Amino acid sequence: MKMEKIILTGDRPTGKLHIGHYVGSLRRRVVLQNSGEYDKVLIMIADAQALTDNADNPGKVRDNIIEVALDYLACGLDPNKSTLFIQSMIPELCELTFYYMNLVSVARLQRNPTVKTEIKMRGFADESIPVGFFTYPISQAADITAFKATTVPVGIDQAPMIEQCVEIVRRFNNAYGETLVEPKILLPDNQACMRLPGTDGKAKMSKSLGNCIYLSEEADSLIQKVRSMYTDPTHIKVTDPGKLEGNVVFTYLDAFCKDSHFAAYLPEYNNLQELKDHYTRGGLGDMKVKKFLGQILEEELAPIRERRKEFAKDPAAVYEILRKGSIAAREIAAKTLDDVKDAMRINYFK
Numbered sequence: 001m002k003m004e005k006i007i008l009t010g011d012r013p014t015g016k017l018h019i020g021h022y023v024g025s026l027r028r029r030v031v032l033q034n035s036g037e038y039d040k041v042l043i044m045i046a047d048a049q050a051l052t053d054n055a056d057n058p059g060k061v062r063d064n065i066i067e068v069a070l071d072y073l074a075c076g077l078d079p080n081k082s083t084l085f086i087q088s089m090i091p092e093l094c095e096l097t098f099y100y101m102n103l104v105s106v107a108r109l110q111r112n113p114t115v116k117t118e119i120k121m122r123g124f125a126d127e128s129i130p131v132g133f134f135t136y137p138i139s140q141a142a143d144i145t146a147f148k149a150t151t152v153p154v155g156i157d158q159a160p161m162i163e164q165c166v167e168i169v170r171r172f173n174n175a176y177g178e179t180l181v182e183p184k185i186l187l188p189d190n191q192a193c194m195r196l197p198g199t200d201g202k203a204k205m206s207k208s209l210g211n212c213i214y215l216s217e218e219a220d221s222l223i224q225k226v227r228s229m230y231t232d233p234t235h236i237k238v239t240d241p242g243k244l245e246g247n248v249v250f251t252y253l254d255a256f257c258k259d260s261h262f263a264a265y266l267p268e269y270n271n272l273q274e275l276k277d278h279y280t281r282g283g284l285g286d287m288k289v290k291k292f293l294g295q296i297l298e299e300e301l302a303p304i305r306e307r308r309k310e311f312a313k314d315p316a317a318v319y320e321i322l323r324k325g326s327i328a329a330r331e332i333a334a335k336t337l338d339d340v341k342d343a344m345r346i347n348y349f350k
């Protein structure tokens, strides 16, 4: 039997999605969905994972389910081609997690770089880390393996999660026989898209830092945010030579700009390299580059914003998409859980 090609990925519903999510994974998912190369595309709203560090804030997670679903639909994820579903509606994921827990040591979890950074970010003292939070890489391995995913399109920050999942798959298959499928990470192909910096030049776009451009951003606030973007603080006069490194405007251009944008908005250049050369030589002002970036972002985001508004008119229909998707996803996960229990020989009544 030919191995099916299956995509599984998802996001935590802790806020609206921003253009970092978009260039890091969302845009790619739509292309993959439409490529016809995959047998299944599953997109999960990871509410249970969001609760691992929002235990005291279930309202936030609940309210953001619809926001994330609207962002998905607005970007072009199509329920006729992809299965959009909610993690907590698939109880089989908990059961798989429980069995995988026996295959992972505390030391291994402590070494997971993503967990390490997040523990620091949240300021947990060692002994007070919530167990659910600490073990979420195991539950993420359940998310991936439950659907026998072969391909996981995510940002680079998720690489340690996929590595840990692969280890769990190998351990399981070694202990109980070939059952689970090893997934492969699919990273953005462009360096700028790997970790899109915030508008303030800080390492990462994040809601808590207030440096995001949301997919639902209105045109006027989009332009305002582009205008106040961090560039090169030593580039004061137009004639000064400018630096590209750490210059957010150019990083965003790397992520969004195509040659065709020059013909449309800035015909005195043929491509991004020519614009960069002029900037570093001196004689090119930040405002001109920002205006160009604003036009490119508006061109990309305007149709997303409009589609989002259309879908937002009928929230019941959006929940219905998620409900149907969750039923379909659950069938797949239940089948895998059966395979897992057979392999583990805990199928006593069969």
Ligand code: TRP
Pocket: 008, 009, 010, 011, 012, 046, 049, 140, 143, 144, 152, 154, 158
């Ligand atoms: N950890 C991911 C994030 O924070 C969300 C997620 C949960 C996920 N389960 C997943 C991503 C499985 C890919 C595959 O964005």
